[in-house]
Amino acid sequence: MATQTPSSSTNSEDTKKRKRDNSSCSEEDEKIITSFSPSSSTPRCKHDVFLSFCGKDTRRSFTDHLYFDLKRKGILVFRDDESLERGKCISQELPQAIQESQYAIVIFSANYxxxxxxxxxxxxxVEWEKKKNLTIIPIFYHVDPSDVRNQRGSFAEAFAAHEKDPKVDIKETNTWRNACTxxxxLAGEHIKGDRHESTxxxxxxxxIFYNYPMLNILIHDNQKFVGINSRVEEMMNLLHMESNDVRFVGIHGMGGVGKTTLAQLIYGRVSCQFEGSSFISCIRERSTTARDLASLQKELLSTIMQEKIRVYNHHQGNGMIMKMLQNKRVFIVLDDVDRDEQLTTLAGDRKWFGPGSRVIITGRDSHLLIRNRVNGICxxxxxxxxxxxxxFSLSAFDKTNPPENYKDLSMDFVSYAGGLPLALKVLGRFLFGRTIDLWRSARDKLGAIPKTEIFDILKISFDGLEESQKKLFLDLACFCYISFSGEIYPAIDLEVLVDKSLVSKSDLMHDLLKRMGQEIVLMHDLLKEMGQEIVRREDPEEPGRRSRLCRREDVFHVLEKDTGTDAIECISLYFDLPDEAKHRFNINAKAFSKMRKLRFLHFKLRFLRFEHFQSYxxxxxxxxxxxxxxxxxxxxxxxCPSKSWPSSFQPKGLVELRMRRSRFKRLWKGLMVD
Incomplete structure (x- = not known):
């Protein structure tokens, strides 16, 4: 058969199949194949896998199933009847395809x-395996491996026929024998009558998927990945892969802590063990309308079924997911979920999925996971x-430890980030390659205005709060005191902040505080900074028009210059005299008169003696x-500088009053409020 060109045949696909199945090629083809030798330079890998097989034995069975399973996982596969370009010389392209592959799967069958x-x-x-990093995987398809390596059985008969062929010289035959041996x-898979081919x-x-280089880059973020082993182990325990039930598992934590990265790691590790898989990312920002939900359903079904699926509305999509996946063992990741309807449209019921299926849900709201009855939460x-x-060092220096002269500076940034991976990476990337003087300058400005990338991600959780919850969060972020009173704030609002990883409760003095109706509430420093930045942006120029004042210079600016307004709800001031005093502060008491919405006033002034107060x-x-x-x-x-409690001062809603070391001789006579 002549070499295929566009003008010599109208059906190049049939020609390619006959070439492999009938073992026929032109003298020109034979000359090209036998004379081809690898060059000294290794070409760039174009394919992941090269399939070598005998067409009439396995083309429409084992090879076909293997080919499509590899493709479904995103692995690039060369198979001659699929990959050869029409009009190209077949014998020239096949050796090149072998060179450009990372794996060669050789399927030995009876007629191979x-x-x-x-x-x-x-x-x-075999020649290219010697010259580059080509991995050979043999599969013995209903043939004995010893028949291949020793040329016995059908292999002995085939070689006897080749040796009688005048067109094949003994040197070539010996090369083939050595290659078979x-x-x-090599260690491979032996397919016999008692083994399931699908397994x-x-x-x-x-x-191949586990060792896929691009997957490793994706998962390990160029090796900048630290402290994950224990979390992966915890997730694997929660997934309980050995069981045949359908399990939903949640991943919970504050913004930027690494929920999505952990989900990606698990997905890369186990998804290939399922009949279908799908990773639906950024669900919160991609599901603002009902049409968006239908689009996510379409993505879910299309990636699992490996074909284009049409979903016209999310109600129809619910039925389609159940119908198409209820008998299929699937692995699904739903990333960044923040509303119940997202779950009800993408994974509304365990009955939608076949036995052994697993669904991972990542989000910032632990209660959302609980009320949707996940099997466990990491x-x-x-x-x-x-x-x-x-x-931080990996991001800033591409090394696991900072250089000696950067160690103290690095620890300053690590302390600022407070263990938040997002902040560590953002700061490290920002400082990469900069001089030590610029490092010092950046350190001195830390906290002035948060890095936009960090701020925007952390603020997502705040934006999802109700107004009363936002009010509580900003109060906690701006004020120095750490006790929480249920009489001032609805207890449910605090629970929501805990669920969304915006605050946490401490067990410190828990019993005593519980009897007092209070909680110790903790907040990450970057979340505090984010909350204070939200308040600063209410009016960047004039502190008196902001709702909360907690920075010393802002408080004194308003009280000295009398720039307060009815926007001010809360004031918190921590001032340590005399060490921090640079001048005498003249404060106008009338500055408070404009603060008609003031509900919180917290002064913490540390004086050794009362005289310091009078002095500064x-x-x-x-x-x-x-x-x-x-x-x-x-x-x-x-x-407090006041000696008496004015009759005009009638705080009817006062819940807490603390006036230590004040100069009051008496607060009031009788009942303050009738």
């Missing part, structure tokens, strides 16, 4: 050795200091006399 075409492929594969001695196909494609924790330093702060007038009191709930004012 009868094909000179297959044997020449095999010899080429070498590959026949073997899953094992082969899984092995809470992703912040990194410990050693791991945090390693991750001069109150012009009695502040309580001018302070609107009808909305005031919390008042903490040690060393």
């Amino acid at each position: 050795a009868s094909s000179k075409w297959c044997l020449r492929e095999l010899a080429e594969i 070498k590959v026949g001695n 073997i196909i899953q094992q082969i494609s899984g092995m 809470e992703v924790q912040l990194l410990q200091t050693a791991d945090a330093l390693q991750l 702060i001069n109150w012009r007038g009695n502040p309580l006399k001018y302070m609107p009191s009808d909305k005031l709930q919390f008042l903490n004012w040690p060393n």
